[in-house]
Amino acid sequence: MASAIGIEDPFPPGPPRGAPAxxxxxxxxxxxxxxxxxxxxxxxxxxxxxxxxxxxxxxARYVRYQxxxxxxxxxxxxxxxxxxxxxxPIDVAVIGTSRLEAGVSPVALQQDxxxxxxxxxxxxxxxxxxxxxxxxxxxxxxxxxTRPEVKLIVLSVEExxxxxxxxxxxxxxxxxxxxxxxxxxxxxxxxLFYLPIRHLTYFAETxxxxxxxxxxxxxxxxxxxxxxxxxxxxxxxxxxxxxxMRTEPAEALSNQAEIVNRNHIxxxxxxxxxxxxxxxxxxxxxxxxxxxxxxxHHVKLVFVHIPMYGNKYPVPHMGLYKPFGxxxxxxxxxxxxxxxxxxxxxxxxxxxxxxxxxxxxxxPYLSAPKADKRS
Amino acid sequence: xxxxxxLFIFCFLPFAVVGYYAIALTRLHSLRIPFLILATLIFYxxxxxxxxxxxxxxxxxxxxxGVAVARSQGxxxxxxxxxxxxxxxxxxLYFKYSNFLILNINGxxxxxxxxxxxxxxxxxxxxxxxxxxxxxxxSRGAVRGDAPLKYLASILFFPSIISGPIVFYRxxxxxxxxRPERGExxxxxxxxLTLFSMGLFKKTVIADTLGLWVDPACDAIHAxxxxxxxxxxGVAAAYxxxxxxxxxxxxxxxxxxxxxxxxxxxxxxxxxxRCTSIIDYWRRWHITLGRFVNxxxxxxxxxxxxxxxxxxxxGRGQALMVATLLPTFSTMVIIxxxxxxxxxxxxFGAMHGVYMVANExxxxxxxxxxxxxxxxxxxxxxxxxxxxxAVVVAIVAFRSANLADAARWWSGMAGxxxxxxxxxxxxxxxxxxxxxxxxxxxxxxLIAYLFPNSEQILTRIxxxxxxxxxxxxxxxVISFTWRPSPAWAMMTGMTLFLALAFIxxxxxxxxxxxx
Numbered sequence: 109m110a111s112a113i114g115i116e117d118p119f120p121p122g123p124p125r126g127a128p129a130x131x132x133x134x135x136x137x138x139x140x141x142x143x144x145x146x147x148x149x150x151x152x153x154x155x156x157x158x159x160x161x162x163x164x165x166x167x168a169r170y171v172r173y174q175x176x177x178x179x180x181x182x183x184x185x186x187x188x189x190x191x192x193x194x195x196x197p198i199d200v201a202v203i204g205t206s207r208l209e210a211g212v213s214p215v216a217l218q219q220d221x222x223x224x225x226x227x228x229x230x231x232x233x234x235x236x237x238x239x240x241x242x243x244x245x246x247x248x249x250x251x252x253x254t255r256p257e258v259k260l261i262v263l264s265v266e267e268x269x270x271x272x273x274x275x276x277x278x279x280x281x282x283x284x285x286x287x288x289x290x291x292x293x294x295x296x297x298x299x300l301f302y303l304p305i306r307h308l309t310y311f312a313e314t315x316x317x318x319x320x321x322x323x324x325x326x327x328x329x330x331x332x333x334x335x336x337x338x339x340x341x342x343x344x345x346x347x348x349x350x351x352x353m354r355t356e357p358a359e360a361l362s363n364q365a366e367i368v369n370r371n372h373i374x375x376x377x378x379x380x381x382x383x384x385x386x387x388x389x390x391x392x393x394x395x396x397x398x399x400x401x402x403x404x405h406h407v408k409l410v411f412v413h414i415p416m417y418g419n420k421y422p423v424p425h426m427g428l429y430k431p432f433g434x435x436x437x438x439x440x441x442x443x444x445x446x447x448x449x450x451x452x453x454x455x456x457x458x459x460x461x462x463x464x465x466x467x468x469x470x471x472p473y474l475s476a477p478k479a480d481k482r483s
Numbered sequence: 484x485x486x487x488x489x490l491f492i493f494c495f496l497p498f499a500v501v502g503y504y505a506i507a508l509t510r511l512h513s514l515r516i517p518f519l520i521l522a523t524l525i526f527y528x529x530x531x532x533x534x535x536x537x538x539x540x541x542x543x544x545x546x547x548x549g550v551a552v553a554r555s556q557g558x559x560x561x562x563x564x565x566x567x568x569x570x571x572x573x574x575x576l577y578f579k580y581s582n583f584l585i586l587n588i589n590g591x592x593x594x595x596x597x598x599x600x601x602x603x604x605x606x607x608x609x610x611x612x613x614x615x616x617x618x619x620x621x622s623r624g625a626v627r628g629d630a631p632l633k634y635l636a637s638i639l640f641f642p643s644i645i646s647g648p649i650v651f652y653r654x655x656x657x658x659x660x661x662r663p664e665r666g667e668x669x670x671x672x673x674x675x676l677t678l679f680s681m682g683l684f685k686k687t688v689i690a691d692t693l694g695l696w697v698d699p700a701c702d703a704i705h706a707x708x709x710x711x712x713x714x715x716x717g718v719a720a721a722y723x724x725x726x727x728x729x730x731x732x733x734x735x736x737x738x739x740x741x742x743x744x745x746x747x748x749x750x751x752x753x754x755x756x757r758c759t760s761i762i763d764y765w766r767r768w769h770i771t772l773g774r775f776v777n778x779x780x781x782x783x784x785x786x787x788x789x790x791x792x793x794x795x796x797x798g799r800g801q802a803l804m805v806a807t808l809l810p811t812f813s814t815m816v817i818i819x820x821x822x823x824x825x826x827x828x829x830x831f832g833a834m835h836g837v838y839m840v841a842n843e844x845x846x847x848x849x850x851x852x853x854x855x856x857x858x859x860x861x862x863x864x865x866x867x868x869x870x871x872x873a874v875v876v877a878i879v880a881f882r883s884a885n886l887a888d889a890a891r892w893w894s895g896m897a898g899x900x901x902x903x904x905x906x907x908x909x910x911x912x913x914x915x916x917x918x919x920x921x922x923x924x925x926x927x928x929l930i931a932y933l934f935p936n937s938e939q940i941l942t943r944i945x946x947x948x949x950x951x952x953x954x955x956x957x958x959x960v961i962s963f964t965w966r967p968s969p970a971w972a973m974m975t976g977m978t979l980f981l982a983l984a985f986i987x988x989x990x991x992x993x994x995x996x997x998x
Contacts, residue, residue: 139967144669150969151673154976162984301489304984321913 159304163282167310174322175278178345180237183209184275186332187234191250193326196334197257200470202233203244204264207414209235210351210453211438212262213339213463220467225474233338239266240273241394242288246280248398252405260473261402262466265413265429267421268372269391271295277302289389292382339459353456354449358417364451365416372421384425392428399432408473409433414462415442416452436469438462484529486679486736487686487990492983495526499641500672500743507663516636516659519744523639530645531605538610542638545571545614549621549628564622568615575611578603583824606645608821608998610638612775617652619779626653633659642740646733646995648751649771654948655746663745673972674944675743677965680979681937682735685728686993687985689927693725694991695911696920697882703908704892705884710906714917715895719875721924722882724931727756729994730769735937738947749774750938750947754957756931759858759866761838761873762846767957772821776814785810803847811843812836822998827880827889834877935959 173188191198200221202212214233221229234247244263251258272295277285282303290296317324341352356364385392402409411429415421419442429435440461441447447458454462484491499522507515528535548567552560582598589596617637621628628634637655638644663671700718704710710718734751741748755768765773789806797805812833819832876896883889894900912919935958938946942954942964965971 139670139673141666141669143967144673147673147967147969147972148669150972151676151976151979154973155980156976157973158977158980162980297489298987301983302987304980305987308984309988319912319915319919 162304162307165307165311167307167314168324170324170326171310171313171317171322172279176275177321180344180348181275182345183332183336183338184236184279185330186336187236187247188250189326189331190232190234190334190336191247191254193331194334197230198232198251198255199229199257199474200231200260200262201248201251201258202231202235202262202264203247203251204235204262204412205239205266206235206237206453207266208262208264208412209233209237209338210449210455211339211414211459211462212466213337213456213459215335215337216460216463217467217470220464221471221474224467224471229474232334233336235264236273236275238274239269240271240276241269241391241398242276242280242284243273245394245397245401246276246284248401249281249284252401252407256405258405258407260408260410260470261398262410262412262470263395263398263433265411265423265426265435266372267369267416267423268388270372270388272299272390278306289393292386292389339454339456339463341456351449351453351455351459355446355455356448356450358445361417361445361448361451365418365420366451368416368452369421384428388425388428391425395428395432402432410470410473411435412466412469413437414454415439417445417448418442436466438465440465484526485992485996486733486740487683487986487993489983489986490529491526492683495522495529496740496743498522499526503744504663504668508665508668512662515662516632519636519641519659520632520639523636523641523644526641527605527639527644533602534604534607537604538606538639541571541574541607541610541614542635545618545638546628546631546634548618549634552618552621553628560622564618567618571611571615571618575607578607580824603823603997605996609647609649610644612649612772613638613651616649616775616779620651620653626656630656640741640746642737642744642746643748646730646737646993646998647771648734648737648748649775650748654749658746661745667745670944671745672743673967674941674946675739675741676979677739677971677975678742678937678941678946679736679739680975680982681940682732682737682739683982683986684978685732685735685937687982687988687990689930690725690729690732691985691988691990692923693721693728693927696909696923697722697725698991699908699910700906701882701884701888703906704895705888707891708906708908709891709900710895711900712895712898714906714920715892715900716875717917717920717924719879719882719892719896720871720928721920723871723875723878724756724924724927726878726881726994727752727931728927731936733993733995738938742944742946747945747948749949750953752936753938753953754931754936754959756871756928757867757957758870759863761835761842761870764870764874765835765839772818776818776821780817781810781814784813800847803843807843808840811839815839822881826886827883830886830889831877831880834873834880838873838877933960935962935964939964941965 170188170192173184176182176184200217202208202214202217212233212235214231217233218229218231221231234251236243236247248261251261270292272288272293277295277299280299285299285303288296288299313320313322314324323330339351341349341354343349355361399409401407409432411433413423413435415437419439423437426435441454441458444458447454447461449455449458484495486492499519502518502522503515506512506518524535524539527538545567548563548570551563552567555563578601581601585596585598588594617626617628617634620626633656634652636659637650637652640650640655640659643650697718700710700714701722731752738748738751749771751770753767753770755764758764758767785806788810789802792802792805813836815836816829816832819828819830819835822828822831876893879892879896880886880889883892891900907916909916909919912922915922938950938953939959940963942950943966945951947953
C-alpha cells in the first residue's frame with residue numbers, strides 16, 4: 109500500500125532505549141583522532157593553497173571600477189578613466205563624498221584658479237557618493253602613483269565618517285583591505301571576505317570581458333569627458349535626477365539634514381564613549397595614509413567641510429586634520445535655503461558660490477611650483 | 484542565523500561543537516543535552532526572536548501531551564492524541580492559511596474582511612510535523628513519553644530545526660542518549676565538516692548562481708513579461724536545478740552538522756533528477772516529508788479504504804481507485820498545500836497527484852506485460868525525460884507568485900508567449916543573453932545526472948540513517964568515493980574555501996526557509 113505514493117515504510121523499530129549509538133566510520137584503518145589531526149592539516153593545506161591560487165589570479169585594474177556600473181556609483185568608471193586614460197593634466201584633485209561632488213564645479217574652479225594664477229590650472233573632481241575614507245585613500249593612491257603633476261588634493265570632511273566605503277571592497281588593493289583597522293570597523297570582515305570572490309570574478313571578467321559587459325580597454329565613446337561637471341545635474345542609472353538647480357523648502361531641508369545626522373550617529377551609537385581614534389578608526393587610519401602618500405609625492409592637502417543646511421552638526425574630530433593640512437569650513441551659505449539641493453547637498457547655485465570661495469582659498473597653495481621629488 | 488552565513492560558520496558552529504564536546508567528554512556530560520538546547524535557542528532566536536516563545540510553548544506543550552497520551556489508555560488516549568494533533572494542525576493552519584482563506588472568502592462572496600497581519604513563524608512546518616509524529620508514536624507505544632530533556636533536544640536540535648530533515652524522536656532520541664566516545668570525536672567532526680562543505684558548495688556556488696538567472700526572469704514574468712519558448716523552458720528547468728541544489732545542499736549541511744555532534748539524520752534527497760518515474764521521483768525528493776505523509780496521512784486513510792473495498796468485494800480496478808488512486812491524489816494535494824496558503828501550491832500538488840495517479844494506473848495496467856522484460860538504457864532515459872518534463876511543467880506553479888504568472892509562464896512554454904515580446908532582459912552576463920543560463924544550467928544538470936550525490940561520495944562513513952537501503956540505488960555514471968586520505972582532505976579544504984568565497988558574492992536564503 110505504501111508504494112502507492114512511492115515511499116516504502118523505512119521504519120524497522122528504532123534502536124532499544126539507551127543502546128549505544130552505532131559506530132559511524134568503517135574503514136580498513138581506524139580513523140583515530142591522531143589520524144584525523146593529520147588529515148586536518150592536509151585539509152588546511154588544501155584550503156590555504158586554494159586561497160593562495162585564487163588571490164594570485166591576474167586581473168585588469170580597470171575592471172574594478174566597472175563593478176558598480178548600474179548603481180549610484182557608476183561615476184567610479186569615469187574617475188578611473190580620468191586618472192588613467194585622459195591625457196589632460198590634473199593639478200588639483202577633489203576627492204571626497206557627494207558633498208564635494210555636488211558642491212564644487214571643476215570647470216568653474218579651473219577657470220577661477222587659472223585667472224588668479226595667470227597660468228592654466230587643471231582641476232578634476234573625483235568625488236564619489238557616500239562616505240568612507242578608505243575609498244579616498246584608494247583613489248589618492250591611484251592618482252599619485254599615476255599622475256606626477258598633481259600639486260594639491262582637496263579632501264572632504266563630514267560630521268561623522270565611521271564606516272568603510274561600499275566601493276572599497278571593489279577597488280581597494282588587497283593589502284589595504286587586509287591591513288584596515290578592525291577595531292572599530294563594522295565592515296572589516298565584509299571587505300576581507302569579499303577578496304576571494306572578487307579575484308575570481310575579476311579574473312573571469314578580464315578573461316572574457318565581452319561575456320560580462322565589461323570593457324577591457326578604454327572606450328573613448330563611453331568616456332564622459334574631461335569637463336564632466338556634476339554640479340550641473342545628472343541622472344543615475346535608475347533615472348533619479350541628482351544636483352542641478354532644484355531646491356526644497358527650508359523645513360524640508362532641515363528635516364533631511366536631521367535624518368542624515370541621525371543616520372551618522374546611529375552607525376556607531378555604542379562607540380560614542382570610546383576615544384575618537386577608535387570610534388573613527390577608518391578615518392584616522394586612512395587620513396594618515398593619504399597624508400603620508402601626499403608627503404611622499406610633495407602634494408599639498410586641504411580639508412574642506414561643506415556643512416549640511418543650517419550647520420547644526422559640528423565635525424567632532426577636527427583636530428585630526430590639523431597636522432596634515434589646513435581645514436576650511438564653508439559656513440557662509442549654510443543658512444541659504446536657495447543654495448541647497450537637499451539637506452546635505454548644495455545645488456548648482458550653491459556650488460558656484462562655494463567654488464569661488466574655494467578658489468580664493470586654494471590659490472595661495474598653488475602659487476609656488478611643486479617641489480621636485482629629488483630636491 | 485543561516486548555515487550559509489559567516490556568523491554561523493565562524494562563530495556559532497565552533498562555539499556549539501567545541502562547547503558540546505567540552506561538556507560531553509567530562510564528568511559534566513549530562514549537561515551536554517541542556518547545552519544543545521541552549522545553543523539551539525540562541526541559534527533560533529538570532530533568526531526569529533519574536534517566535535522563540537511560540538517554539539518553546541509548542542515543544543513544552545507537545546511534551547505534556549505526550550506524557551498524557553502515554554499515561555492514558557483506550558478512548559481517553561485517542562481523545563488526548565486527537566486533541567494534541569488538532570492543536571498542532573490548527574496552529575499551522577492559522578499561520579499558513581488564515582489570509583488565504585480570507586482572500587478566497589472575500590473573492591467568492593464579495594466580502595471585505597481585512598487580512599490578518601501574520602508572519603509565518605520560522606520552521607513551524609517542520610517542528611509541527613516532527614511533534615505530530617511524536618504524539619502518534621507515543622500513542623502507538625513506539626516511544627515512551629518520559630524524558631523531557633531528551634525530547635526537548637530532539638526538537639530543539641539546531642542542525643535540523645529550521646528546514647529538516649524531518650527526523651523522528653525515535654531516531655534522534657537514542658542517539659542523543661548515547662554519550663559520545665572520545666575516540667570518535669575527530670572522525671565525526673572531519674566527516675561532518677566534509678559533508679557540510681559539500682552542501683555549502685551546492686548552495687553558494689551552484690544554486691545561488693542559477694538564481695542569478697532564474698530570479699530576475701521570474702520577477703519579469705511577475706511584472707507581465709512574456710518569455711519565449713526556449714527561455715520559458717530554460718528558466719523552469721534551471722529553477723528545478725536551483726531548488727534541488729539549494730535544498731539538497733541544505734540537507735547535506737544539516738546532516739554534516741549533526742554528524743559533527745555524532746548524530747546521524749535520515750536521508751532527504753537521493754539524486755531525484757535521475758529518477759525513472761514520478762513515483763521514483765517522490766521516493767527520492769524530500770524523502771523525510773514523503774515518509775511523514777506516507778506514515779501519518781496516507782496510510783491511515785488508505786488502509787481502512789483497502790479494508791472497506793475488500794469487505795464490499797470491489798473489483799481490482801475499483802479497489803485500486805478507492806484505496807490507492809484517491810488517497811494518493813489527496814496526499815499529493817496535501818504535500819503541495821503544506822508549502823503554504825496559495826493556489827499555486829495546491830495546483831502544484833494536484834498536478835503531481837495527477838502524475839502519480841497516472842503512474843499508478845499505468846503500472847497496474849501494464850504489470851503483466853512488463854513482467855520479466857528487462858529495462859533497457861533507452862527505456863530508462865526515455866522514462867527519465869518524460870518524468871523530468873512533467874516535473875518541470877509542475878515546478879512553474881510552485882515558483883510562480885500567482886496563477887496568472889504561472890499561466891503566462893506556461894503559455895511561453897507552449898510557444899504562445901508572442902514572438903514579438905521575447906524576453907531579453909537577462910541581467911547576469913548580459914551580453915550572452917539566455918546563453919548565459921545554458922552555460923550555468925548545463926554543467927549543473929551534468930553534475931546532477933552523472934556524478935555521485937553527497938551521500939554516495941561519503942558512502943564509506945554511512946552518512947545517514949539506514950544508508951544500507953539506499954547505498955546501491957541509482958549508482959552514478961561517474962563514480963568516486965571519499966577516503967580518509969590527504970588528497971581527499973585537501974579536496975575538502977578546496978571545496979570549503981570556494982563555498983565560503985561564494986558566500987561573499989551575496990548568498991540568498993534557502994528556498995525552504997519560506998515554508
